[in-house]
Amino acid sequence: MKPLVEMRNITKKFSGVTALENINFDILSGEVHILLGENGAGKSTLMKILSGIYEPTEGSIILSGREYSKLTPADSAENKISIIYQELSLIDELSIAENLFVGKLPTKKVMGIPVVDFAHIHEKTAELLKRVGLNRSPSTLVGELPISEKQQVEIAKALASDAKVIIMDEPTSSLTTEEVNKLFAIIRQLKKEGVGIVYISHKMKELAEIGDRVTVLKDGKHVGTKPLKDVTTDQLVSMMVGRELNAKNLNPHRAETNEVIFEVQHLTRKDRAVQDVSFKLYRGEILGFAGLIGSGRTELMNAIFGAAELESGDMTLFGEKVIIKSPHDAVKKGLAFITENRRETGFFHNFEIWKNISISSLVRKSKWGGIWGFVNKQAEQQQAEEQKKVLRIKCSSILQNITELSGGNQQKVIIGKWLAAQARLMIFDEPTRGIDVGAKSEIYAIMRKLANEGKGILMVSSELPELLAVCDRIIVFKDGRLRATFTNEEATEEKIMLAATSDM
Amino acid sequence: MVNRFRESWQKFGIFGIFILIVAALGILSPEYFLTTNNLTQVVLQSAITILIACGEFFTILIAGIDLSVGSVIALTGVITGKLLVSGTPVVLAILIGGILVGGLLGAVNGILVNKTGLHPFIITLGTMSIYRGITLIISDAKPIFGFPQSFKEGVAGWIFHIPIPVIIALTVALILHFITTKTILGRNIYALGGNAQSAWFSGIDIKKHQLIVFIISGICAGIAGVVMTARLGAAEPLAGVGFETFAIASAIIGGTSFFGGKGTIIGVVMGGLIIGVINNGLNILNVSTYYQQIVMGSLIIAAVTLDKLFSAKK
């Protein structure tokens, strides 16, 4: 069978740095081709060459019998290639429907004048939203959606143009099991229709379930392409990282001390997104928060960090009652918040890596409400070098602009910012989103180390296996309320899911 | 390739353009343009532009704008003038009329932006008109003059053959350069301009920084108002009309991104000088002031287009 897309001997250099070297890659009709590799391996770059964003330095692409030395976005669209970018590319100011049909709004003639046929696009949008399982009106502004729902809109957008090839660059990084299952059902349907799919993900469990073939990249080089049924996950991991990964024993356990380092009492948000929540965090423990999307976990963390108005509630940090009215107060009091949507709430596109890392440390040491104090380039750069080492940020220099990093490495920079701030209470909201398997276990180890040093750690995650592997206790949320608490020994995926979904 | 060009453009482009323009004018009119006298004149004329442009720079850095600087020049000039003729000591008149009033007018802009959440364009478009109106009312639309000699000599005089306005402008630029490059305040303002949401979640008090930015712009315009009053020997209620164009043009030509988060004070100073040189050159070449306006407008559009081209993805 002739492939839908064939990429031959692709090499891509960014101002001297080789991101891809001599890569061959093809996509067959009706298959899911998995593209696997560590953060910065070159996956997104290869796909951006296919969607016409980047020009290859060398090599060619063959589409429907024609050989191209490079593609423009128009070439790519003409050949019915559509892509879900890792960094979501929706326009916040437009409605869901307008986002789905941006650039190709269907028109109808009214007295001979073409006008946008809104009735038609709303109908089609409603259909697509139902297909991806998003329960929203087509006229909702995208800016109002949480990141997980934006990701669903992005999937719907790829479906809106009847593509022959769909590239999915980490489509499920913000989704929970339920939405992932919906996506997989869609993918199976697309396969039957003969669509070729490229699937990029760091969630190893998903791969076996959905993939047909897998191509592994490492440092921009082609390691191998195999049918998925011929390789085990462990083999894939060692192809990816080039060494054996022995799972570190994180040793979750119920805290032995009874020293409470952080306590929340009867916290209610003004907008009622969180109601009457109370919990305690003991010294040395990592406290996890489970729940469905929209269950109020991120909303609770926002409230703790001063990013949302409170109706009532008290917080005690290391025995001292704290009043936090803004993120500034929070940082000053020694809180850190690795937010869920790091590109929108953590990232400075105009800063180099080192400035992205130092920003919150500077706020911490500043005086007079955050305005008095001096920057210290050397110290800041040294701090950035440290984080680069600890988190294994892949970059040629910390003087690079953050936008030049791969998605996962950008995430690491933002985590590095908060590690550098040396906070006393750290909130990790989906800390391993977009992070490769090797780095994931390193981040868990860092969290454990921080907890052992006596820092408070709160962790929100939509991946139950991750919560079960890392947390000493797990709190389950539903509808903005605390529903259940399990110790690590008691907790199972089933029990958590039950608490998260049932109406008790 | 584009990347390299962009980098070197951002670093050296502005100096290149400056030298190119100076060389061109030197060749076109060696007998007038390249005289010490004329060059001093150019720098002197640029001083006021540079002063307001340095303040304007901060407001553009946070992806905002300050359209009221021209009116602040007039209002601070008139108040300083009133204080002087009423016998207030010179130093006190400058401090109150120029710096304090300028800062207050800026603070009003900042508070309005913070409280209403409207774009600074709207707010300062409004205050531009309001401040001008107040100026006309308190001056009765008449120029104020009759200042002590010490005021004129102290502010618009010369030290060692260097015009004092130039020294004032460079001192202000130096202080602001220090703030942007060496202080946490400066870094925070860049962060705010790059991504306000991220800045807020990183612990930066956005409203406070916005307020400070507008106060800086107001103080700069206030100082410019005092300098202008001293140079003219009179406080003109219609002084500074249209000056916001020069301020914005200097900042933009100097490489400040209209989208926020990027730019330097050195660039802004160079931008101010370029505008001064071009105006002076066109004068020397006997080009009518009408055409000068066309040149200025074209320059702004060209500079922003370049910025947009280079900040687009490669």
Ligand SMILES: Nc1ncnc2c1ncn2[C@@H]1O[C@H](COP(=O)(O)OP(=O)(O)OP(=O)(O)O)[C@@H](O)[C@H]1O
């Ligand atoms: N615009 C750019 N300028 C310079 N270097 C870049 C640019 N884009 C990507 N790179 C480099 O190319 C390499 C590959 O990046 P790419 O984004 O393809 O990685 P990835 O495999 O998608 O990783 P991740 O899993 O983190 O998304 C990285 O080392 C990155 O730093």
Ligand SMILES: [Mg+2]
């Ligand atoms: Mg990527």
